[in-house]
Amino acid sequence: MRRLPSWLLSRLTLCLALTMALWLATSSTTAASSLTVAPGALSFVAIEGGANPPGQVIAIIASGPNAVSWFATGGASWLQVMPSAGEAPASVFVSANVAGMAAGTYSGTILITARQAGIGSRVVSVSLTVTPQSAPSQ
Structure with a gap:
């Protein structure tokens, strides 16, 4: 051989x-199941003393054999996230409340956390630009 x-x-x-x-x-x-969020960043623009900017949507997507339940928290006082919990797939509505905010750039995060062990959290970065109110023309 x-x-x-x-x-x-x-x-x-x-x-x-x-x-x-x-x-x-x-x-x-x-x-294994996994959790994906899209987009990974949101940007809002508003005028000082004006109306809140339009809300935006985050898609939460699960892949794998098991359902994934999650909860969301906004990391800034001006951020609102609705609903704050659910099961993927889901859409989360994010809004920015600019009442009383001075002109400037603000940043925050939204943390989407899976309730199941081993899946972890996803972070969505959020920026808010409040522009100064323009002076009335004469």
Whole structure:
């Protein structure tokens, strides 16, 4: 019986190891649930002393075999998130309340956290620009 050359045997072993690693990585990824949010950032613009800017929507998407329940918290007093909890897939309405805010740029975050262990949280960055009210023309 003939033996394989050592260089061919080492390449076949490497190929088998890479195939097994890829298979393990793919099967563990598809077996676990995950949470995705889009978009990853929101931007609001308002006029000082004026109306609140239009609200925006964040999509919360789950992938995997299990349902994912979540809760959301706004990291700034001027941010409102509705609903604050649910099950993916879902849409979250985000609004900015500019009442009493001076002209300037503000930043905050919305944290979307899965209730199931091992899935973690997703952060949506939010910026708000309040522009100065223009002086009346004469």
